[in-house]
């Protein structure tokens with residue numbers, strides 16, 4: 001006998017959900033994989049192990065992870081200020097957080113490029129700073145290369161430019177996932193901790209932060225996922241040098257422009273699989289860190 | 295440890311939440327702050343705890359003669375139990391209770407084994423043995439309340455402050471937990487100040503009752519004292535069911551329902567009694583409540599024992615003679 005459920009309509013709503021998910025997500029993805037399957041395993045392997053693809057993969061996932069991490073920390077800070085303090089202009093600041101959502105990404109990309117270019121508002125200082133480091137410390141290796149890039153080109157047209165663009169677009173996700181959770185915390189648990197002798201730092205680390213961790217990870221995941229797929233804002237600031245500042249989405253578009261549809265599909269499929277694996281892992285991690293599921 | 299509250303004022307913006315409050319809470323006593331919602335009870339309790347500070351001026355809080363007015367909450371050695379418990383929901387019950395000990399500086403922190411022993415001891419004290427590995431959301435309201443209490447006691451506070459400790463519980467749990475708290479208090483003898491808006495709770499539980507109204511203290515005294523000799527109509531009315539009887543000259547007096555005797559109309563004595571008609575009868579418990587209408591049209595509520603009601607065999611519409619006992623109070 002079927003188990004009776006308290007909330008009726010499980011069959012109907014489940015059926016509807018599956019159909020909808022299929023239409024919106026699964027069918028397009030299946031089409032992509034079918035296209036990619038036009039090439040054999042050997043060709044897949046050859047394509048995916050070319051130095052250009054590997055470099056783009058490293059840059060895409062590396063810069064996305066770094067940007068999402070920075071967004072997480074800065075997002076926590078900004079949310080803290082927005083939720084915990086009342087000051088003139090708070091609402092304005094609150095509304096500003098959403099701007100990266102609303103701005104066309106190309107506009108964001110062009111603007112960021114101008115600002116961070118060697119003669120731009122911020123870029124000139126970065127450039128000067130890097131030159132100073134170069135003359136005084138002469139760093140070598142990877143770091144030396146980065147500093148040299150910064151001195152010559154500001155923060156634009158370098159992996160750092162990619163990172164800046166991805167930070168810009170990922171930041172709102174963290175704030176908007178954290179905000180409701182932080183607003184719901186309430187003052188009482190902090191006061192309880194204070195009467196028990198905890199100082200402000202302990203209250204933050206042992207009482208507030210653990211309650212925010214699930215939302216922080218969700219925010220990180222959203223920012224990370226968005227950054228991996230980001231195209232519009234990055235292509236302007238990165239300069240798109242193969243092996244150096246080329247991201248995977250751009251590489252895919254480059255394949256398409258040369259009518260290499262299968263190659264594009266293969267790279268896209270591989271990118272999707274890696275993204276899915278990473279998101280799944282983060283999800284598992286979140287469940288482990290989330291006190292609600294222990 | 296005694297608590298002395300001296301000339302405390304507290305305003306929020308331009309709203310006065312406390313006006314010139316002075317109060318002595320004797321060492322080892324169980325004192326109730328009783329008053330309607332919004333009268334300033336929680337604010338006073340929070341000022342004693344150091345979670346709120348009184349307006350700058352003469353206001354002082356003394357623990358056992360020592361001025362703690364400027365001492366932050368964490369250094370006052372108070373156990374505070376919040377109305378909604380404020381348990382740490384990401385920690386187990388054991389971690390919740392151990393929190394106060396675990397945040398002590400390393401030099402003062404007890405060894406792990408000792409903390410464990412203390413947790414077991416406290417769980418036993420609040421009758422929650424075996425629940426140490428649970429999380430707050432797995433417990434009932436009454437159990438959470440006792441976890442909050444154990445957590446507050448773990449730091450061996452000098453005074454215990456409870457904000458509406460039974461406010462969020464259902465009537466049954468409330469009553470049993472109330473009795474338990476009284477016994478518990480007598481066992482550990484900790485100076486305790488608790489807030490309530492329930493007069494029955496205050497009268498049954500406390501050694502000393504402080505009645506508050508509109509940011510001020512209305513009356514302080516032992517429960518019996520306050521009940522028998524209320525200093526104002528407000529206290530009279532707040533402490534329980536009361537009849538307000540107007541006289542023809544415009545004055546009025548307060549009479550509690552159990553301070554009225556009832557007899558057959560045949561026993562009517564014009565010197566001391568009044569005639570009345572039974573309007574309504576409610577007799578579902580050991581105490582029967584009658585609503586009677588006096589000859590001048592005023593209604594009175596009367597409480598008599600079920601036994602007496604059976605003996606009199608009264609029905610609605612019957613005429614009776616009522617006598618108001620001397621202990622009742624003439625009104626202001």
Ligand SMILES: Nc1ncnc2c1ncn2[C@@H]1O[C@H](COP(=O)(O)OP(=O)(O)O)[C@@H](O)[C@H]1O
Pocket residue numbers: 306309310311329330331332333334335336337338
């Ligand atoms: N932080 C605050 N800011 C503004 N007003 C407050 C604050 N805390 C309490 N009040 C006001 O002070 C009055 C007394 O509150 P409270 O002490 O909580 O009363 P009680 O506990 O007796 O119900 C209420 O009118 C309340 O609105």
Ligand SMILES: [Mg+2]
Pocket residue numbers: 335336337489
């Ligand atoms: Mg209150």
